[in-house]
Amino acid sequence: MILRLAFRSLMARALTVGMTILAIALSVALFLGVEKVRTGAKASFADTISGTDLIIGARSGSVQLLLYSVFRIGNATNNLTWESYNDIAARPEVDWIVPISLGDSHRQFRVMGTTSAFFERYKYRAGRSLAVAQGLLMDDLFDAVIGADVAATLNYKVGDPIVVAHGLASFVAHDDQPFRVSGILEKTGTPVDRTVIVSLRAIEAIHVDWQSGAKIPGQSTPADVIRQMELEPKAVTAALVGVKSRLQVFGLQRAINDYPQEPLLAILPGVALQELWQIVGIAETALIAVSGMVVITALIGMMATIFSSLNERRREMAIFRAMGARPRVILSLLVLEATLMAAIGAIIGLALLYAGLVVAQPLVDAAFGLWLPIDPPSLRELWVLVGVVAAGAIVSMVPALRAYRMSLADGMMVRI
Amino acid sequence: MDSDTSILSLRDVRYRWPGRASFALDIADFAIAPSETVLLLGESGSGKSTLLSLICGTITAQAGSVTVGGTDLASLSAGKRDRFRAEQIGLIFQQFNLLPYASVRDNILLPLRFAPQRRARVAAPQEEAHRLCTTLGLPEEAIAAQAGTLSVGQQQRVAAARALIGAPPLIIADEPTSALDAATQATFLELLFAQARANRSTLLMVSHDARLAAHFDRVVQMSDVTSPLQGAA
Numbered sequence: 050m051i052l053r054l055a056f057r058s059l060m061a062r063a064l065t066v067g068m069t070i071l072a073i074a075l076s077v078a079l080f081l082g083v084e085k086v087r088t089g090a091k092a093s094f095a096d097t098i099s100g101t102d103l104i105i106g107a108r109s110g111s112v113q114l115l116l117y118s119v120f121r122i123g124n125a126t127n128n129l130t131w132e133s134y135n136d137i138a139a140r141p142e143v144d145w146i147v148p149i150s151l152g153d154s155h156r157q158f159r160v161m162g163t164t165s166a167f168f169e170r171y172k173y174r175a176g177r178s179l180a181v182a183q184g185l186l187m188d189d190l191f192d193a194v195i196g197a198d199v200a201a202t203l204n205y206k207v208g209d210p211i212v213v214a215h216g217l218a219s220f221v222a223h224d225d226q227p228f229r230v231s232g233i234l235e236k237t238g239t240p241v242d243r244t245v246i247v248s249l250r251a252i253e254a255i256h257v258d259w260q261s262g263a264k265i266p267g268q269s270t271p272a273d274v275i276r277q278m279e280l281e282p283k284a285v286t287a288a289l290v291g292v293k294s295r296l297q298v299f300g301l302q303r304a305i306n307d308y309p310q311e312p313l314l315a316i317l318p319g320v321a322l323q324e325l326w327q328i329v330g331i332a333e334t335a336l337i338a339v340s341g342m343v344v345i346t347a348l349i350g351m352m353a354t355i356f357s358s359l360n361e362r363r364r365e366m367a368i369f370r371a372m373g374a375r376p377r378v379i380l381s382l383l384v385l386e387a388t389l390m391a392a393i394g395a396i397i398g399l400a401l402l403y404a405g406l407v408v409a410q411p412l413v414d415a416a417f418g419l420w421l422p423i424d425p426p427s428l429r430e431l432w433v434l435v436g437v438v439a440a441g442a443i444v445s446m447v448p449a450l451r452a453y454r455m456s457l458a459d460g461m462m463v464r465i
Numbered sequence: 466m467d468s469d470t471s472i473l474s475l476r477d478v479r480y481r482w483p484g485r486a487s488f489a490l491d492i493a494d495f496a497i498a499p500s501e502t503v504l505l506l507g508e509s510g511s512g513k514s515t516l517l518s519l520i521c522g523t524i525t526a527q528a529g530s531v532t533v534g535g536t537d538l539a540s541l542s543a544g545k546r547d548r549f550r551a552e553q554i555g556l557i558f559q560q561f562n563l564l565p566y567a568s569v570r571d572n573i574l575l576p577l578r579f580a581p582q583r584r585a586r587v588a589a590p591q592e593e594a595h596r597l598c599t600t601l602g603l604p605e606e607a608i609a610a611q612a613g614t615l616s617v618g619q620q621q622r623v624a625a626a627r628a629l630i631g632a633p634p635l636i637i638a639d640e641p642t643s644a645l646d647a648a649t650q651a652t653f654l655e656l657l658f659a660q661a662r663a664n665r666s667t668l669l670m671v672s673h674d675a676r677l678a679a680h681f682d683r684v685v686q687m688s689d690v691t692s693p694l695q696g697a698a
Contacts, residue, residue, distance in 0.1 A: 050578055054567055061566035368562045370523065372627075373551020373579030375544050 051378075055385045058365070062358065069347075069354045070394045076347035077398025077437055080340040081430055082405060086413075087333055089421040091326070094120075097239045098289075098318050100172035102298050105129060105137065105305055106287040108312035112328065115321040118149055118287035121159045121240045124217070125151065128284035133311055137288070140304070142297040145170050148285040150252045154217045158199050160245045162252030162282075170291060173239045183207050184232035187248050190276050192231035196242035198415070200233045207233060211245065213255060215264075223255040225269050238420035253280040290315075344437060348444045351390055355383060355448040359455065366456045379456045383449035384442055391441025395434045399426065471496040471532075472635055472667045473520060478529035480519060490515050492529070495690045499634070502658065502668040504678055507687025513671045516690075517639055520669075521554055522546035534634055551580035555628030555666070557657075559640035561620045563627075565613025569603070570594050572612050573626045576633075583631030590630070597626035601656050618649045625657050632664035639671050654680050 059066045098119050106114040107127030116122040138146045147170050150162035168179050168186055184207035186194055193211050205211070211228040215221045228247060236242055254275045258268045292298050298317065305315035326333075366379050406423050413419050426434070474496040481489040490512045497503050507513045518524045519531050522538045523546075531538045534553050541549055555576070563572045573594040577584040587593045598608050601622040607615060612623055621641060628636050638657070642650040658680065661668045670681070678684045 050571065050574065054564065054571060054575075057566045057571075058564075364560075364562065365564060368564060369575075370547070371521070371550075371556050371558070371562065372576045373547050375547045375579075378579075 051382065052385065055382055055389060058382075059386055059389060065354055065358070066390060069351045070390055070397065072347040072350050073344075073391060073394025073437070073441070074397035074401055076340075076344040077395050077434070078401035078405065080344050081398065081402045081433060083336055083340040084430060084433070085402065085406065085421055086419070087336070088427075090419055092422070093238060093419050094325070095319075095322060096174040098171075098173065099176050100170070100291065101289045101318055102292045102295070103290040103302055103305070103315045104287060104318055104321075105290060105313060105315045108314045111314065111316040111321045112325050114287065114314055114316055115318060115325065117151065118289075119240065119318070121151070121161075121244065125286045128286055129288060129313060130284050130311060131282050133308065133313065134285055134288055136310070137290070137305060137308075140301065142292050142294075142301045143290060144293045145291045147171065147289040148249055148282075149287045149289065150249055150282065150284075151286040152217070153213045153215060153223070153252070153255070155199075155211055155213050155245045156203060158196075158202075158243050158245055159217070160193075160213050160247060160252075162247050162249045162285075164249055167246070167289075170289065171241070173237050173241070177237075179237065179241065180235045181232045182235040184230065187231055187246075187251075189229070189231070190248065190251055190254055190280075191226060191228045191272065192247070193228040193251075194232040194234060194246045195230055196234050196244045196246075197236040198242040199245055200230075201415075205230050205233070207231065213245070213247075215259070221264065225258070226255045226272060226275070238414070249282055249285070250280040253282050254278070345440075347394070348391070348437075348440055351387060351441060352444045352447055355387060355445060356451070359448060359452055362452075363455060366452060370456055376453045376456045380446075380449045380453040383452050384445050387445030387449075388438060388442045391438045394441075395437045398437075399430075399434065470498065472499045472501075472534055473497040473669065474530075474532040475516075475519070476530050476532075478519065478526045478531060480515060480524065480526050482515070490519075490691060492516070492690055495685070497667055497669060499667055500662075500665050501683060502661070502681045503670070504681040504684045505669060505671045505687060505690070506673065506675055506678075506684060507671070508673055511687040512691060513687060514639065516687075517637055517671060520635075520637065521550050521556070523550075548579065551576055552582050553634055555630075555633040555636040557621075557624045557628045557636070557638040557641040559643050561617075561624040561644075563612040563620055563623055565611065567612060568608070569598065569610055569612055569615070569623050570608050572623055573597065573630055576627060577631055580631065583633060586631050593630060594626065597629055597660070598623070600660065601626055602652070617644055618653070621645060621653060622656070625653070625660070629657075629660050629664060629666070632666060634666060636661055636666045636668045637671070638668065640673070641670065642672070642677070643674070650677075 104114060104118050106118055107125060107129055109126045113123060117125050134148060137143065145166060147166045148163060151159060153160040165186060171179060182197065195205060199205065207230050209230045211230060213223045213228060215223060228251070234241065257270050257275055257278065258265050292301055302315040302317065305313050369379060369382070403423065406421055410421050410423060413421055475492045476494055478492040479489065505513065519526055520533065522541070525539055536549065538546055538549070564575070570591065574590055577587065577590055584590065595608055603619055603622050607619060612620060615623065621644070624641070642653060645653060654677070658668070670677070
């Protein structure tokens with residue numbers, strides 16, 4: 050009965066209570082939304098590469114190597130020579146190796162040169178392989194396989210021509226050697242979706258008439274002639290490596306880091322990701338703190354609402370006292386009301402979060418390549434909700450204690 | 466009247482509101498017999514509400530004793546006094562003091578929530594609330610209505626039903642008819658008296674309206690109960 054009366058009392062003040070609940074709901078949705086984006090980003094990053102034991106590149110920072118080789122963020126400071134690549138590939142510990150050559154672009158998307166082994170060896174999201182949605186993998190030298198986002202953004206179909214630009218922000222195009230879209234990959238939620246993949250030989254092919262980063266004036270070798278060339282690369286940007294035994298990973302890493310012919314760096318993708326989290330950890334903490342403060346502000350708002358209603362509710366409290374309610378019943382009633390408000394706010398906040406996720410998921414994916422999963426609430430999120438309700442009950446103790454003292458002083462004879 | 470045989474007895478009671486030196490209440494002897502109906506007449510500011518607060522135990526006398534049903538309220542802890550009030554006293558207020566957002570049924574049943582013995586006296590609380598409503602002249606559909614939506618006269622009947630449920634030994638009514646017109650006053654008092662008699666409850670009504678005197682077994686002037694105020698300004 051007391052619970053029903055508390056609920057009816059809330060309903061009688063529907064507007065102010067509704068506004069308070071809305072404030073709590075929005076703050077909870079924001080807090081959980083930040084959590085979702087944070088964990089979604091982490092999972093998305095972590096899912097980008099799977100099954101690769103080492104990434105090798107020119108010596109720089111491990112995070113930098115991870116970012117440019119896997120996430121296509123930033124640029125390599127140097128390359129890995131083809132001799133070194135072959136030397137490492139020939140080591141007995143190496144099970145497989147996939148070269149990556151970056152540097153050119155098509156519109157806003159990176160172009161990556163690699164071998165057919167990339168499609169076999171590159172794994173994402175706990176071991177899933179790349180799959181072709183339309184068309185075929187590269188067959189001809191000037192075939193290109195494009196990621197799902199490239200196809201969707203540029204409205205490309207199999208057979209469409211692609212002209213690769215030299216460099217990343219260059220106005221000079223390799224228009225004398227256009228590519229053809231041979232296949233479109235299925236959506237992966239990884240940077241592969243935003244990549245144009247060509248063969249390693251093709252990267253060499255489009256640079257046949259180039260020297261020191263500039264086109265040789267007046268020279269244009271026909272495509273058929275280029276197809277007959279050997280086209281062995283002089284260098285690659287990075288390489289993904291799988292070892293035969295996981296016990297050999299650290300030994301191989303040490304050997305590559307001490308490679309005498311050129312300064313190289315081998316990183317473990319998972320460890321480099323951890324370093325990356327440490328770097329972004331401060332911003333992450335700040336984001337959580339700000340959204341946490343929004344929740345606290347909403348709860349303080351609720352406390353202020355209860356405080357401001359106390360005077361007009363003195364008669365109500367006096368009625369309870371006259372009927373035999375102890376002052377602590379008055380206290381419990383207010384705490385119960387606040388708990389109800391916080392609980393309703395938390396549930397609405399959760400509903401708002403999921404409604405927001407349904408709307409934002411494709412938009413965020415398209416804009417940032419970040420796939421926010423719509424999963425049931427995690428244990429951590431449920432604890433956050435419990436925490437909000439508990440915090441609501443705790444902050445309501447302040448006005449509830451005031452009501453307790455008022456009811457002691459007023460007794461049952463309030464005339465307002 | 467012997468305090469052992471009376472339902473209500475105040476002896477040598479003194480009370481002064483904290484921080485209000487201008488007002489004090491001093492009652493040498495005031496008692497009511499079981500099943501008696503008493504009208505306590507007094508002007509505004511004569512201390513009627515303070516006297517009711519003392520009888521209900523929401524304030525405690527600084528001297529003397531207030532005994533209800535043979536129990537000295539001063540001997541009870543604050544919590545027990547609250548429980549005792551719920552068990553022993555049915556209250557009707559001038560402003561009705563219903564919870565406007567709650568249903569008529571919930572308003573009537575509210576005192577039983579805090580009074581287990583009083584609740585135990587009612588075999589079927591819902592039916593009893595319904596019976597009281599009907600007996601006091603409320604329409605059938607009123608039981609489920611929100612109390613705040615009823616007319617003034619209907620709200621006062623709900624307040625009476627709330628005081629009567631569970632047949633408390635003592636019913637205290639504080640100016641219960643002041644908001645009602647003459648015709649409704651008479652009807653309301655008749656119904657209240659009938660129910661109080663049926664329950665064998667004692668009725669103490671506080672009012673400034675001397676015209677009500679004819680309805681009661683005894684009329685007491687507030688000025689006869691209270692001694693000349695010592696320390697009053």
